[in-house]
Structures are given as C-alpha cells and as structure tokens.
Amino acid sequence: MATAGTERGTRRRRGTGVGVLVAAVLAAGPVAGCTTSDGPRDDGRGSPTRPGGQDSPPVLAVKIDNAPAARPQTGVDAADVVYAEQVEGGTSRLIAVYATELPESVGPVRSARESDLELLRQFDRPVLAHSGAQSKLMPLIERAPLEAVTPGSEPEAYTRDPGRSAPHNLYLRPERLMDDPPGEAALTTGFRFGRPPADGEPRNELTVRYPASRTTFTWSDARDRWLVSMDGTPALTAEGERLAPATVVVQYVTVRPSGFRDFLGNNTPYTETVGSGEATVLRDGRGYEANWSRPAAEDGTSFTTEAGERMNFAHGQVWVVYAKTP
Numbered sequence: 455m456a457t458a459g460t461e462r463g464t465r466r467r468r469g470t471g472v473g474v475l476v477a478a479v480l481a482a483g484p485v486a487g488c489t490t491s492d493g494p495r496d497d498g499r500g501s502p503t504r505p506g507g508q509d510s511p512p513v514l515a516v517k518i519d520n521a522p523a524a525r526p527q528t529g530v531d532a533a534d535v536v537y538a539e540q541v542e543g544g545t546s547r548l549i550a551v552y553a554t555e556l557p558e559s560v561g562p563v564r565s566a567r568e569s570d571l572e573l574l575r576q577f578d579r580p581v582l583a584h585s586g587a588q589s590k591l592m593p594l595i596e597r598a599p600l601e602a603v604t605p606g607s608e609p610e611a612y613t614r615d616p617g618r619s620a621p622h623n624l625y626l627r628p629e630r631l632m633d634d635p636p637g638e639a640a641l642t643t644g645f646r647f648g649r650p651p652a653d654g655e656p657r658n659e660l661t662v663r664y665p666a667s668r669t670t671f672t673w674s675d676a677r678d679r680w681l682v683s684m685d686g687t688p689a690l691t692a693e694g695e696r697l698a699p700a701t702v703v704v705q706y707v708t709v710r711p712s713g714f715r716d717f718l719g720n721n722t723p724y725t726e727t728v729g730s731g732e733a734t735v736l737r738d739g740r741g742y743e744a745n746w747s748r749p750a751a752e753d754g755t756s757f758t759t760e761a762g763e764r765m766n767f768a769h770g771q772v773w774v775v776y777a778k779t780p
Contacts, residue, residue: 511636512601513577516626517570517584518548519562520667524622526690529560531697531771534641538775539569540709540723544665549573551580553640556632561625563612566591568712569725571598575751577642583611583626590713603631644754648766650738651759657741660734662704662775669775671702673739679770680736700770702736703757705746709778725776732779733757737768 518527520538530536533550541547547564566584568591574580575598583603587595595602603626605612611630615623661670671680679698682689689697705727712724730747735757744765748755757765 511632511640512580513636513640514552514556514581514583514628514632515570515574515577515600516550516552516560517564517566517582518550518560519564519622520546520548520684521622522685523619524562524564525684525687526692526694527561528625528692529557529628531691531695532557533771534638535643535645536699536771536773537573538662538669538773539567539573539725540664540776540778541567542722545667546664546669551577551641552628553636554638556628556635558629559613559625559627562615562618562622563624563626564621566595566602567722568594569723569727571595571600572751573725573727574598574600576644576748576754577640581631583631585621585624642754643772644748644756645772646756646764646766647769650740650766650768651742651761651763653759653761653763654740654742656739657736658739660702660704660736660741662777671699671736671773673736674698675739678738680773682773698771699773700737701767701772703767703772703774704734704736704777705755705774706732706779707776709776727755727776728753735765735767 532555534553535551537549538546563585566587579599581601613625659672670683674681680702682697708726709723711721728748728751733744733746735742735744743760744757746755746757759765
C-alpha cells in the first residue's frame with residue numbers, strides 16, 4: 455500500500471452533500487495534529503499545520519463488519535489506519551481510514567456507533583461511510599462534524615454482493631465518492647513515523663481479547679510485518695493474502711456502557727479515546743511499553759516511551775486496537 459500521498463482533487467458531486475463538504479474543506483484553514491515523518495510543524499500559534507501550510511480534502515472512514523460471516527473483508531489492506539473497537543455482545547468492528555489509496559471496494563459495511571463520532575473528531579470533517587444507525591443515535595451523527603454517507607444518501611456508491619447474505623453483503627465503491635485519495639496530509643492522527651526508540655523487547659506475538667472475540671498479531675521476519683489472525687483463523691484479504699500491518703498499537707482505554715442498546719437489549723460499549731493512558735506498540739519484531747495522550751477530541755493521539763522518548767511508528771499501515779484498561 456502507499457505510505458505517502460499528494461494532495462489531489464476530490465470529485466465534486468453536484469447536488470450531493472459530499473460535493474458541498476469538499477468545497478468547504480478546500481476553503482478552510484489548517485487543522486491540527488497531522489501525520490508526517492517528522493511530525494506536525496508549529497504555526498507560531500500553538501497549533502501544528504500541515505506540510506507546506508496546505509489543506510487537503512477529507513479522509514474517507516468506513517465502518518466495517520468483523521463478524522466471522524463477514525470475512526474475508528475487502529479493501530482493509532489498502533487503509534492507512536485500521537481501528538478495532540468492541541461492540542455489542544463482546545465482538546469487534548473495524549473502522550478503516552483511507553488517505554493515500556482508494557481501493558475498488560470496501561466492506562462489508564456496517565452501522566455506526568456513538569464512539570465513532572469522538573474517534574473521528576481528530577480528522578477535519580471526514581467522510582464516514584456506514585450502513586446506518588439506530589434512530590436514537592441519528593441526531594448525534596447529524597450534528598457531528600463529519601459527512602455521513604449511507605445507502606440512503608448515496609445509493610450509487612454502494613453495491614450488494616449476491617453471493618453473501620445480509621447484513622454481511624453491503625460494499626462501498628470509493629471511486630463513486632472521490633476521484634482521488636486526499637493525500638497523506640489529511641491523516642491528522644498525531645502519529646509519528648521514523649526510527650524506532652532504543653528500548654523495547656523482542657516479541658513474536660500478542661493477542662487482544664474481547665469477551666466474545668480475539669485478535670492476534672504474529673511477527674513475520676519474511677514479510678517484515680505483523681500477521682493478523684481473528685478468532686484463531688488467519689485474517690485474509692479478498693485475494694487470499696494475510697492482513698499484515700507494519701505497526702500495531704494496543705491502546706488501553708476506558709470502555710463503559712453507553713446510552714444505547716441493540717435490538718436484543720445488549721448495551722453498546724462506549725470506547726473513550728480522549729484522555730491518556732498506557733499502550734503497547736509493536737514494530738519491527740519488538741514490543742514497546744508506551745503512554746498515549748489525546749487532550750481533546752480535535753487532537754490526534756501522541757505516543758511516548760516509558761522513558762519519555764517520542765514513539766515513532768514503522769512506515770506502513772497502522773492498526774490501533776482499543777482494549778479495556780486492566
């Protein structure tokens with residue numbers, strides 16, 4: 455996958471909210487917390503600016519099904535960042551964020567959750583593709599600083615796979631929303647990339663467990679990547695290749711009950727991504743104990759080692775798995 459990008463135009467779809475959004479973003483000023491190899495630059499007012507002081511169109515974030523029936527997913531390997539969070543019943547779902555590459559298809563696409571709104575505040579009015587949400591959550595989504603794209607609002611951007619059963623058969627076609635990816639400058643995650651810190655211990659494997667699912671990352675010297683397994687089974691692309699990020703972050707956060715329940719009465723967990731805490735970072739076959747900080751929802755998340763050194767990530771795809779603080 456691409457790890458760097460240029461700022462290119464995004465399709466202005468006449469008569470759609472996406473087109474209006476892109477025009478507004480291109481006219482907007484700099485935003486904070488961008489991702490670059492050297493980190494964000496300070497504009498003299500205490501806020502980091504994007505490289506060259508340029509603005510870019512918004513990132514595309516897609517809510518992706520992670521139930522066994524939804525695997526293998528499509529397009530996850532092309533994402534710059536993949537977030538994994540706990541949902542009802544102790545299972546997990548993914549949010550894939552695209553800035554430097556747009557795959558032909560992404561999915562299966564599923565519904566949004568309240569936690570997604572806080573998580574995505576770090577990006578400047580992102581486009582969030584999802585299949586919908588329960589009626590009580592919809593007003594929050596409508597007020598959030600993002601552009602929600604659903605089959606109802608942009609039916610031409612979605613397709614159904616006749617070989618799969620609903621609800622695991624809905625797919626997004628990103629090229630029907632954007633001509634080109636927005637570029638690396640749109641990744642306002644706060645992540646820094648570069649040489650690894652001096653500390654860290656050799657590590658071959660790490661498993662994150664939710665009440666009803668587990669995700670395992672195993673180091674591959676041959677691939678120079680962390681191979682992903684879901685519930686004990688290799689996680690594959692639609693073409694049969696292993697999902698394999700360069701950096702894995704297990705971020706320990708507060709996971710609390712939200713005010714929402716599914717149709718079975720299960721409470722939807724709320725994952726708090728603003729604040730500070732501990733993390734384990736995997737890169738280059740080593741594990742690093744780290745600290746994370748995100749002071750406000752508009753900020754990206756910074757990571758430091760226990761010694762206070764900046765925690766650089768390896769160039770390539772990053773997976774962030776939110777785990778409940780022990």
